[in-house]
Amino acid sequence: MKTRLTVSRTWRVPMTLAFTSACGLVTGLLFDGPGDAVSWLVLAVPVVVAVGFAIRVVPTK
Amino acid sequence: MLTRSAIKRWYLVHKWTSLVCTVFMLLLCLTGLPLIFADEIDRALGFTLSPSPLPETAGRANLDDIIAAARQRRPGDAVQFIVADPDEPDIWFVRMAKTVAADEPSAFYAFDARTGGYLYEYPLDQGVMSVVLRLHVDLFAGLPGMLLLGFMGLLLVASLVSGVVLYGPFMRKLAFGTVRHHQSPRLKWLDLHNLFGIATLAWFLVVGVTGVINTLAVPIFSQWQSGQLAEMLEPYRDRQPLQQTAALQKMLLAAYAVAPELSLSFIAFPGNHFAGPHHFVAFLQGGSPLTARLLKPVLIDAQTGLAVASVELPLYVKALLLSKPLHFGDYGGLPLKLIWALLDMLSIAVLGSGLYLWLKKRNIPFEVRLGIAPDEKSTKRLDSA
Numbered sequence: 001m002k003t004r005l006t007v008s009r010t011w012r013v014p015m016t017l018a019f020t021s022a023c024g025l026v027t028g029l030l031f032d033g034p035g036d037a038v039s040w041l042v043l044a045v046p047v048v049v050a051v052g053f054a055i056r057v058v059p060t061k
Numbered sequence: 062m063l064t065r066s067a068i069k070r071w072y073l074v075h076k077w078t079s080l081v082c083t084v085f086m087l088l089l090c091l092t093g094l095p096l097i098f099a100d101e102i103d104r105a106l107g108f109t110l111s112p113s114p115l116p117e118t119a120g121r122a123n124l125d126d127i128i129a130a131a132r133q134r135r136p137g138d139a140v141q142f143i144v145a146d147p148d149e150p151d152i153w154f155v156r157m158a159k160t161v162a163a164d165e166p167s168a169f170y171a172f173d174a175r176t177g178g179y180l181y182e183y184p185l186d187q188g189v190m191s192v193v194l195r196l197h198v199d200l201f202a203g204l205p206g207m208l209l210l211g212f213m214g215l216l217l218v219a220s221l222v223s224g225v226v227l228y229g230p231f232m233r234k235l236a237f238g239t240v241r242h243h244q245s246p247r248l249k250w251l252d253l254h255n256l257f258g259i260a261t262l263a264w265f266l267v268v269g270v271t272g273v274i275n276t277l278a279v280p281i282f283s284q285w286q287s288g289q290l291a292e293m294l295e296p297y298r299d300r301q302p303l304q305q306t307a308a309l310q311k312m313l314l315a316a317y318a319v320a321p322e323l324s325l326s327f328i329a330f331p332g333n334h335f336a337g338p339h340h341f342v343a344f345l346q347g348g349s350p351l352t353a354r355l356l357k358p359v360l361i362d363a364q365t366g367l368a369v370a371s372v373e374l375p376l377y378v379k380a381l382l383l384s385k386p387l388h389f390g391d392y393g394g395l396p397l398k399l400i401w402a403l404l405d406m407l408s409i410a411v412l413g414s415g416l417y418l419w420l421k422k423r424n425i426p427f428e429v430r431l432g433i434a435p436d437e438k439s440t441k442r443l444d445s446a
Contacts, residue, residue, distance in 0.1 A: 004233050013237040014228065014259045021263035028393040029350050029386060036393040040400060043264070047403045050260035053238030054253055 017046050068230050075223035080419065082216035083412050089210070089272070090409045092197040097390055097398050097405070099190060100148075108184055112151045112173045122177030124153070124309045130179060131155040131170050138167050142335075143309075144327040147346070147353055151175055154183075161332035204279050211276030217269045221262065228259055247421045254414040257407045264404045265411070271384035281381045285374070286334055293360050293370050294337040303331055303339050307366030315368040316343035316359045323347055326356055331363050339363050350392040354382045 020042050028039030063071075095102065103109045128140055139161040144154040157168045169183040185191075199206035232255060240252040258265075313325065323345035329335035336342045341363055344356040360370040374382070386392040390401030 005236070007229070010229055010232050010237075014262070017260055018263040022267070025264070025267055025387060028397060029383075032350060035350075036397065039393050040396045043397070043400045043404070046260040046264065047400065047407065049238070050257050050407055053256055054240060056238070056240070 013049075017049060021046055063226070063230060068227070071223050071226045075220055075227055076419065078216045078220040078223065079415055082213045082220060083416055085210065085213040086217055087409065087412050089197060089213075090405055090412065092193045094402060094405050095190065095193055096197055097401050099194075100391075101395070101398075102190055103183075106188070108188075109171070110181060111149060112175070112180055115151075115175055121174055122153075122172070124313055126177045127153055127155065127172045127174075128309055130172065130177065131157060131168075134170065134179075135168055139163075139332075140330055141166065141333050142327050142329055143325075145325050147324075152180065161330050162334060207276045207279065211273045214269050214273035214276065218266065218273070221258075221266050221269065224258055225262065228255060231255060247418065250414045250417055250421075254411060254418060257414070258411045261404050261407045261411065265408050267387055268390075271388035274381055274384035275388055278381060281377055282334075285378050289372060289375055290335075290337070290342075290358075293358075293372065294340065297337065297339050300339050303363055306331070306341075306363045309341075311366040312341055312343065312361045312368075315361060315366060316345060319359050319368050319371050320345050320357060323357060326353075340369075343368075350386065351383075354386060355379055356382060 024039040024042030024045075027035045027042070031038075100109075124143065128143070131140060132138075135157050138157045138159060140155060141158050141161055141163070142154075142156040144156060146152060146154065151174050153172045153174045155168075155170045155172065156166050157170070158166050166185060169185060171180040171183065172178065173180055195201050198210075200210065202209070231251075235252070238256055240256065241248045309328075312328070316325065316328075317323075326344045326346040329342045329344070331338060331340060335344075337360070339362070341361040343359045343361060345359060346353045346356055356374060358372060358374065359368050361367065362369050390397055
């Protein structure tokens with residue numbers, strides 16, 4: 001049986017993603033130019049993470 | 062810390078809120094996808110175009126001439142609004158309708174703001190995109206349709222919140238991003254549902270909540286009209302009906318003089334719901350993506366052409382105005398729109414996989430799904446901090 005993860009282990013990545021997404025949504029709204037670029041980079045993170053993990057090849061045991 | 066019965070309750074909340082709203086949300090995500098690129102599609106179809114470049118020294122045309130030209134095109138109709146677009150600073154748009162207070166426009170003209178020349182007429186209620194828009198906004202059912210979609214949006218928010226609560230117990234033995242490709246398809250799709258759902262959570266929540274606020278646009282504006290706007294117009298209630306109006310160009314300059322750092326977003330004509338019987342209202346906007354949304358209304362006496370009052374919009378109207386960009390994703394250029402589209406597609410995957418899981422696992426006991434034996438005694442507390 002697999003061991004349980006600690007609560008902080010379970011939530012570390014989701015919390016980081018949620019926080020950075022929120023920052024990306026707001027910076028784009030507050031600042032033009034560089035703010036836009038920051039929002040593109042930051043909001044692309046959840047997309048990359050979701051797709052990256054979904055297509056990641058896991059070796060069969 | 063969640064007890065098993067608490068998890069089960071949250072699970073029921075997640076299941077039922079999702080089941081009710083999923084079909085609507087799928088429709089909204091699918092129709093929303095092309096709507097993200099509505100401007101680009103309009104341009105590609107030739108519905109809009111940019112005026113030809115002129116030297117920087119080119120002046121500005123007189124607004125009264127443009128209004129006269131618009132009226133000449135539709136002598137029976139009334140001008141409702143003059144509208145500016147920050148992305149097209151050399152265009153004035155003129156919205157006309159059967160009457161000045163009509164809900165539906167009859168024409169939307171574009172004029173060159175430098176020469177005053179007529180550019181094009183934006184086609185109203187034509188083509189696939191207008192069908193897509195109506196499906197997305199009100200299901201062709203007017204205000205009741207909008208409010209229904211707003212309620213579905215509230216269910217989505219409940220579904221997202223309960224989904225987050227369930228993420229903990231479902232993931233308590235799995236590292237982030239685990240996708241069990243080599244076991245049953247149900248487990249694989251459960252993992253993808255959890256992964257896509259948690260990754261897009263903040264975005265989906267923001268787009269959901271701002272979507273709900275947008276469905277309240279009609280009641281919000283009518284509250285403003287019967288509240289702040291009515292108060293501004295109160296001193297002029299007993300005036301004689303408006304006979305002649307001053308020059309519009311004079312009013313525009315009067316509005317600019319009130320707040321020189323702002324530019325015009327739109328002017329509402331007397332008799333319109335956004336103006337008074339004897340007054341124009343010029344709505345000014347700032348230059349940054351944020352301040353461009355937060356409009357400042359300036360009340361202009363139609364007879365004298367002078368600005369008589371200007372106010373700050375109340376918070377509930379500001380919330381509506383700010384919820385628009387956060388819902389549309391139109392404040393960061395094409396790259397932001399592309400990211401919006403990708404996040405929208407991931408949300409479609411969350412909805413679709415959720416539906417698939419419900420269809421697949423209806424016969425499987427909840428405890429098995431959660432990975433705990435039904436008769437396990439010591440699992441009163443599944444998650445301990």
